[in-house]
Amino acid sequence: MLKIDNLHVAVGGHEILKGLTLEVPAGEVHAIMGPNGSGKSTLSYAVAGRENYDATEGAVTLNGEGVLGLDPNERAARGLFLSFQHPMEIPGVATMNFIRTALNAQRKARGEAEVSAADFLKLIRAKAKIVGLSDEKLKRPFNVGFSGGEKKRMEMLQMAIFEPRFAIMDETDSGLDIDALKMVGEVVNSLRAPSRGFLVITHYQRLLDYIKPDRVHVLAGGRIVKSGGPELAKVLEESGYEQFIEAA
Amino acid sequence: MAAARALSAFEEALAKRAGGLAPSRAQAFDGFIRNGFPNRRTEGWRWSDFRAALGDAAASPAPIHQAAAPLADDLAGLMPIEIRIVNGRIDMRAEKLPDGLRCGVIDAGGGVLELSDHPVATLNAAMTKKSVGIEVAKDTVLAPPIVIRHINDGAGFSFAQTMMRLGERARATVIETFEGAGAAFHSHVFLLALKEGAHFDRAIFSETGPDAIIHSLFASRIEAGATFAMTALSSGARLCRHETLAQVAGAGARVDIATAALLGGDRHNDFTSAIGFHAEGAEARQRHKGVAKEKARNVFQGKFRVLRGAQKTDARMNADALLLSDTSESNAKPELEIYADDVQCAHGSTSGALDERALFYMRQRGLSESAARAMLIEAFVGSTFDAVSHPGIEQAFRHRVAAWLEGV
Numbered sequence: 001m002l003k004i005d006n007l008h009v010a011v012g013g014h015e016i017l018k019g020l021t022l023e024v025p026a027g028e029v030h031a032i033m034g035p036n037g038s039g040k041s042t043l044s045y046a047v048a049g050r051e052n053y054d055a056t057e058g059a060v061t062l063n064g065e066g067v068l069g070l071d072p073n074e075r076a077a078r079g080l081f082l083s084f085q086h087p088m089e090i091p092g093v094a095t096m097n098f099i100r101t102a103l104n105a106q107r108k109a110r111g112e113a114e115v116s117a118a119d120f121l122k123l124i125r126a127k128a129k130i131v132g133l134s135d136e137k138l139k140r141p142f143n144v145g146f147s148g149g150e151k152k153r154m155e156m157l158q159m160a161i162f163e164p165r166f167a168i169m170d171e172t173d174s175g176l177d178i179d180a181l182k183m184v185g186e187v188v189n190s191l192r193a194p195s196r197g198f199l200v201i202t203h204y205q206r207l208l209d210y211i212k213p214d215r216v217h218v219l220a221g222g223r224i225v226k227s228g229g230p231e232l233a234k235v236l237e238e239s240g241y242e243q244f245i246e247a248a
Numbered sequence: 249m250a251a252a253r254a255l256s257a258f259e260e261a262l263a264k265r266a267g268g269l270a271p272s273r274a275q276a277f278d279g280f281i282r283n284g285f286p287n288r289r290t291e292g293w294r295w296s297d298f299r300a301a302l303g304d305a306a307a308s309p310a311p312i313h314q315a316a317a318p319l320a321d322d323l324a325g326l327m328p329i330e331i332r333i334v335n336g337r338i339d340m341r342a343e344k345l346p347d348g349l350r351c352g353v354i355d356a357g358g359g360v361l362e363l364s365d366h367p368v369a370t371l372n373a374a375m376t377k378k379s380v381g382i383e384v385a386k387d388t389v390l391a392p393p394i395v396i397r398h399i400n401d402g403a404g405f406s407f408a409q410t411m412m413r414l415g416e417r418a419r420a421t422v423i424e425t426f427e428g429a430g431a432a433f434h435s436h437v438f439l440l441a442l443k444e445g446a447h448f449d450r451a452i453f454s455e456t457g458p459d460a461i462i463h464s465l466f467a468s469r470i471e472a473g474a475t476f477a478m479t480a481l482s483s484g485a486r487l488c489r490h491e492t493l494a495q496v497a498g499a500g501a502r503v504d505i506a507t508a509a510l511l512g513g514d515r516h517n518d519f520t521s522a523i524g525f526h527a528e529g530a531e532a533r534q535r536h537k538g539v540a541k542e543k544a545r546n547v548f549q550g551k552f553r554v555l556r557g558a559q560k561t562d563a564r565m566n567a568d569a570l571l572l573s574d575t576s577e578s579n580a581k582p583e584l585e586i587y588a589d590d591v592q593c594a595h596g597s598t599s600g601a602l603d604e605r606a607l608f609y610m611r612q613r614g615l616s617e618s619a620a621r622a623m624l625i626e627a628f629v630g631s632t633f634d635a636v637s638h639p640g641i642e643q644a645f646r647h648r649v650a651a652w653l654e655g656v
Contacts, residue, residue, distance in 0.1 A: 049611075
């Protein structure tokens with residue numbers, strides 16, 4: 001599924017990722033934990049194709065196809081989804097029009113039929129109910145006036161609609177209350193499938209109470225310094241990252 | 249150089265005609281001769297130098313690529329009462345007009361308003377013999393919009409005037425279009441008397457070819473309880489200035505002005521306005537959105553002048569610019585001049601590029617770069633048309649924006 005091999009990424013001339021290697025097989029959920037500044041968001045941006053997060057070395061493939069040479073929208077059309085740590089407000093852009101246009105752009109790029117306005121309305125209403133966003137929120141300009149938690153719900157709404165092949169969730173749990181954490185767990189668990197993979201980036205173990213990861217990796221100093229089963233998250237919660245930072 | 253010679257030949261021809269002008273036109277002509285064409289040293293014209301533009305004017309227009317969706321198609325659906333001014337010549341078909349509306353060709357009225365110092369209005373007054381005359385009787389609510397189409401497809405100079413009176417509590421909509429591939433200098437002066445409680449909606453679609461040099465001047469006196477609402481969209485020209493002057497003369501009037509410029513190539517657009525508040529309790533809202541790519545230039549100058557008697561005036565002005573290239577330019581000058589002590593007035597101005605983070609976000613969701621840019625630009629200018637009261641006109645504006653965005 002997603003293979004990252006010896007990835008080096010520099011931002012503004014500073015190398016942040018220093019030879020990161022990681023593989024998430026289809027059907028699995030992997031978690032990445034790590035201290036502030038370890039390169040977690042850089043990893044998510046580099047894989048999604050953000051400008052100025054350029055790979056200087058290494059490779060990233062999704063189902064065997066290299067993605068580093070693709071535009072962000074081409075990566076999206078191939079099923080790569082990023083749930084943003086800080087989703088932005090986009091004033092003046094109508095939420096439903098934006099999501100429908102994006103969905104149809106992806107479908108068109110894959111050679112699939114577009115979703116009609118009526119079918120889309122049914123789809124978004126059903127998914128909005130699951131993530132707990134009201135009709136009124138869907139009628140607002142994108143994320144405008146939303147709380148931090150509501151913005152994360154909007155990320156989950158899009159993930160549920162796009163049904164990506166591989167989703168990277170960048171600190172989706174930050175700023176969420178218990179009910180919202182549960183909702184995130186429900187959305188991820190409902191999407192779990194043998195052909196789909198997830199990479200969940202988090203600071204805390206608590207999200208992993210709702211999303212059971214198959215593997216947990218520790219990212220420190222721009223590399224994966226430790227990998228293990230779900231129990232590794234609990235170890236980190238108890239003893240912190242210090243031992244791993246030293247190892248890096 | 250040929251164009252520069254044409255300009256001086258034009259000024260000579262003017263000098264010869266001066267002797268034969270009627271008194272008010274002769275006075276206007278004297279006014280023009282005193283000032284000449286406004287240039288960057290003329291106060292209020294620093295960013296829109298007509299003298300320089302006329303000196304460089306193309307001797308004949310370059311052919312332009314016809315837009316896939318012509319403006320006329322968007323307006324035809326509104327079933328308007330149409331008046332054409334083709335290369336300065338009024339072309340008004342005699343047709344049965346709705347009750348309460350009189351429309352015709354009348355003698356031009358030179359000095360109706362105090363425009364004797366205006367460098368282009370004086371020339372217009374000197375050169376224009378006939379004017380479009382429109383009168384809407386009191387209490388008449390005119391359903392179909394009146395459209396005045398300025399079509400210029402040649403080179404040279406053309407002048408036109410419109411004089412309009414909206415009686416007490418009457419309501420009417422006038423759409424002005426500026427069209428054609430011409431390289432002409434075209435000047436239009438529009439004088440409006442807005443009587444007590446009347447409501448006037450004005451819409452401008454300015455979509456000439458790149459060689460046109462346009463000056464349109466609108467001047468209105470707004471009486472008590474009257475509303476003046478204006479919405480404009482311009483794609484600029486070699487030089488294009490839409491100037492709006494209003495005098496709020498009666499208490500409790502309302503002024504809404506929303507303008508947008510979508511500019512590419514070497515195009516230049518200037519929205520300039522000055523609202524004078526002379527009476528109590530007026531409310532005014534003005535906003536401008538300018539988008540410039542390539543080497544285009546967006547100019548906004550707005551002034552609120554609140555005189556001593558205009559207590560309780562509530563007036564706000566905002567001008568925002570979006571620059572899509574390093575070589576595009578924007579100049580904004582919002583101004584407040586306040587002599588009354590119990591008023592609420594504010595102005596603001598911003599200028600910036602497209603938000604790169606928002607662009608990445610939208611592309612991550614699947615939109616191509618051009619689609620994401622178009623959606624963000626549309627979001628930026630879209631609010632300009634939110635308050636258009638006629639749904640068909642609002643739709644026409646949005647359609648023109650979409651047509652422009654196809655080229656981004």
